[in-house]
Amino acid sequence: MHKLxxxxxxxxxSFSSWALELDAAKQMGLVGEQTNGYLGxxxxxxxxxxxxxxxxxxxxxxxxxxxxxxxxxxxxxIEKLAGDKLVQKAAADGxxxxxxxxxxxx
Numbered sequence: 001m002h003k004l005x006x007x008x009x010x011x012x013x014s015f016s017s018w019a020l021e022l023d024a025a026k027q028m029g030l031v032g033e034q035t036n037g038y039l040g041x042x043x044x045x046x047x048x049x050x051x052x053x054x055x056x057x058x059x060x061x062x063x064x065x066x067x068x069x070x071x072x073x074x075x076x077x078i079e080k081l082a083g084d085k086l087v088q089k090a091a092a093d094g095x096x097x098x099x100x101x102x103x104x105x106x
Contacts, residue, residue, distance in 0.1 A: 022056065024048050032096030032104055033089070037064060037082035042096055042104060 001097035022039075024030045034040040038060055040055045056093050064078040071078075090097035 002071075006027060021052055025052055026090070027093040029106070032098060033083070033086040034098040035080075035083045035087055035100065037079035037086060040096075040098060040104075 002093050024033070028043075030041070030043040032042050033054055038057045041050055041053045043049055060082070064082060065075055067073075068075045068078045069083050087097045091105075093106065096104050099105050
């Protein structure tokens with residue numbers, strides 16, 4: 001399990017390639033972290049944010065799948081672990097995140 005935690009930490013750091021665009025979208029309240037490990041679109045009418053969410057989620061899914069394959073673990077397990085960490089970080093940073101009930105909080 002420790003190895004999996006290290007891989008997830010590396011995964012979260014690797015998302016920094018989108019950091020400026022993603023941080024701006026989070027600061028503006030356009031996107032938020034979901035419990036499933038993917039970004040959610042809060043402002044559905046914002047086309048640029050929708051493209052950003054789609055692009056990042058595609059990259060995340062590929063990386064989650066790579067980790068799952070290396071760890072011989074279900075994709076859903078990796079998504080859940082990443083989601084937990086990303087939601088905690090979003091809450092600590094004052095960004096939107098999805099609660100267990102599915103609603104958005106900040």
